[in-house]
Amino acid sequence: MIRVLIYLVIILAGACLSPLFAGKTGYVYIAFLDWQLETNLLFAVMALIIFFALLQLLEWLLVTVLNLVLSSRYLPRRWRRNAARKYTLTGALALAEEDWPAAEKAMQKGAEAGELPALNYLAAARAAQRQFKNEERDDYLNKAALLPLATQAVTTTRVRYYMQQGELEKAREQLDKLQPSSKSKAPVLQLALELYQSQLDWQALKLLLPALRKKQILDNEEYELLNQRVNNALLAQAALRSEQELEKCWHWLSRQERSQQANMAQYALGLVGFNRRDEALKLLNKALKKEPCASVLEVLPKIFEAQDSETLKLLKNLEPKLENHADYQHCMAQIHELCREFSLARAAWERLCHLLPRKEYWLALARLQEQLADHQGAFNSYKQAAKSD
Template sequence: MKLLILFLSVLVLFVWLGLKIQNDPGYVLFAYDQWTIETPLWFVIAATVIFFILFYIILQFLIRLGNVATQFRTWAQQRRLRRAHERTSRGLMELAEGQWKLAEKNLLKAVQYTDMPLINYLSAARAAQELGEHERRDDYLHKAHLAMPSAEIAVGLTQAQLQFNHHQLEQALATLRRLHELSPKHIYILKLLQNIYLELRDYENLETLLPSLKKLKVLPGLEFDSLQQKTYIGLLKQAEKSHATEMVETVWQRIPKELQQEPSLLIVYAKHLMKEKKEVMAEQLIKEALKKHWNDDLVSLYGLVVGEYIDKQLSHAEQWLRLHGENPALLLCLGRLSIQNSLWGKARSYLETSLSFSPSAETYSVLAQLLEKMGE
């Protein structure tokens, strides 16, 4: 519609000019130095119009030519991007299938034209790891970081995982500590740190990690409880190996009160007390713990500890028969306590009853030693 109006306007203008020129043709004179050119006015007007029309046509042609070039470049880029996506998909599939060489090859071929080179480099690093090419792995990880500096956590986690899988525990730990400084509340970083501390038996650092693991709920409840027990058992055993009694006591006091009642921890600590000739204290600890929670391992240990009054210890243990009369561990405990009280017949009866419920090499061994004492 606009073009039609423009065309009609130009047509009217030309008709009007034509009528004017017919009445008075006029002329245009061009002079330069000694040269002069005289031409009719209508010729100048026509030439000017033709010039502008040609200029417009050429300009439009050049613009369209530029658009075609731009469209071609866009098409070529999209084609390269599409092919890069196809190669990346193929490489990721080959990585999942365990075809490490092919995966690495396709992922690297696509990296130049893909819009997410980070994925290609990280995946290529995994493939190189599986091929045992650790220098190439580290090179790809470095390039991944250069490709997207903002993805430091993603690159670092991949590096730590690969180092951990290759049993490069110290290197993985260094990587994770750096990441932990960058993101102290990152759940997966905390979980990997926990795994490495366990592998390295670094219970001191694992203990410092426990509050964060609990607060951020990195592990399910039961799994966290198990980890907590492993941590303090490890600390107790390491302190005991150092032959420093005060260190064991220090660790024990650091353990939360409710956790001190856990049989696995209590057994380690009670055995330490027995080695240190603090059996009275050990006997009291075990007895108090059994009042709250029955545990066969604690009962068995109670039969080995020598309390202040061994006769009262036997009498106390015999009270448990009312609730646990058919418990093999309790009967073994009573057999041992009877031996310590020199009650051979009673000891034999307890041990044989225990064997009738659950034959065990340990009970047979105690009974054999008893029979030897009795001359049988």
């Protein structure tokens, strides 16, 4: 286009300057071997302009013909690609409308000549999953897995679908291929968290916790609660195996974790199972010298014996602080019964029912009142238990 404009400028310039050279045509002589050309300057200039114009026209014709040939050669491919785009758009709209059969059909067709077939196969697998068509779903995922850069996405999808179907063993087999760690993406860690909890694999979950915290999958409060739950479960499992496993698990915890009262309570409960009650009670007494948590107060009646006067003294010293705490009153009610201090036990049960009126607490109070021949009180307590049902 620029050359055409240049030619046009030259022609216009020649037309403007030609009157100045009227009668002065000039002379041009060209000789090459035996070939000779003689003409005037004006004719030579016009011949050059016409030659370059014809050359430009020939170039344009050649380019046009080549484009037509190439476009006609690749036309079927373009048609297929345009059709694939149309099917992909139709499938995406069907997914948004949750029209799963239409979405599966459109995405499958769009994958054959689409620009991103992995996305089409994954979308078709999702639609098949929603229709409980497991064979078709696996077929789409297998095809997607053969495409570049889609392996991890396919494996993650398989884990999710197996979990939705309750096939935890298959899901775990796929998850192990991803090797969840601090380098993994957040969706993989989230799936690992859910799967480990479903399988009660506390050991794997304990190793995963630092990665969950680093990637901020859990906030601080959720992390602390889960970490506490995992530690308690590990200690309980270890106590069921052997005393050596219990000690190994206890010392595997960090110093800070061993100082947490919930872990101390679970460890003490495990020690009792191996005839180490005195050591367990000493550990719980250490917690009682501070303000004990609910776990310590829950475990203590399972270990306490009537002759444990030091422990009873520590518990009574806590009464001014914990009088209005249901966990404390529940613990004291059971401790007083173990010591056969039935009047104090009844007072503790009554206080507990006032703080936390649950059915099982009213029934415990009623049984104690019957034992003390307080039949009217027992009747009222049974009545309250019925209301709490």
